[in-house]
Amino acid sequence: MTRTPVSASHVPPAEAPLSATQSAWQSPWVRAWIALIVVVLAVNILMVTLAVVTSPGLVVDDYYERGRAMEESIRSRAAANKDHMLEADIPPDLRAGQPKNLRFFVVDKVGQPVTPDAVRLFAYRPSDAGQDFSLPMLVEAPGRYGAEVSFPLPGLWDMLIEVTEGEASYRLDKRLYVNP
Template identity: 55%
Template sequence: MSDVTTASVSADHRPQLAPAGQGGGPDSAWRSPWFLGWIGLVVVVVVVNATMITLAFVTNPGLVVDDYYERGRDVERSLTTRRAEAPGWTMSLDTPADVAAKTPTMVRFYVVDSVGQPVRPDQVTYYAYRPSDPSADFSLPMVEEAPGRYAAEVTFALSGLWDTLVAAQTGGQEIAFDQRIGVADH
């Protein structure tokens, strides 16, 4: 008898590996949760980007200003130049907090000079711009109630955000004061 024992391994009991190129093997990347997570993340980013691009084209309001050239020239003036030309007025616009669409609302504009005395501009105009619908834009002249206090009764056709601007003209110069307001449903 021999003290050496031999073990024989038959070819039928070897572990079988999947052929190259087919998933499912024990070392396959497709079975790794990390790999699948990264692939899922990339797919989500691509889908979100495609959705945002589609929405940008579908919901484009196409806002174009009729007098774009004149407005562009006004923007070119530097802030320093505007400050040098400004008369030092203090302006405020009193718009009620509960403005509702299709309901008349009284807005008031106050303007005083650098020492607190009321200013009487030649003309004061109230402008209302609807950022998402330029066909709803309007302007009204403001009426002087007292020196330095002007009023206008405005009716907003639509609810939502509005950009308002009061332009006071005096001596060929226009000084503007702007304010963004929210208009509720009536």
């Protein structure tokens, strides 16, 4: 058995060092990282633009007074729970644009009907303050009040019923979902 000499041409060449003409931009890893950064920046710019251009209508001019009114509502509800029982009868199938009768009941702690000075219903749309409205609730019987309500848009609504009795006012609030 004879051996053939191995020539230098059969030996794989050692990898040559990067020359000055090759740059890091040719690496797929560098390109992937740059593409990821560009995508993240583009999404952030899009979100900031949408936040500035579309106004959700959630900011109110009298935010401090509204906060104080909410605090008063919580206190009056606690006081009303001791002296009065407030309950709303809301139909479960509320639909946008269709009038429905909402009823409200006020009784004292022993169950006798209460006749307050005024009962008013307020409807607030959290996403669009321009759609907010209020209605007086009319006396149907002692301690029972009603109003025919038609919500203009589907979605979530905050309903507040305010009972005024002399200097005192009591409130009942509920969150409603109005079907399309």
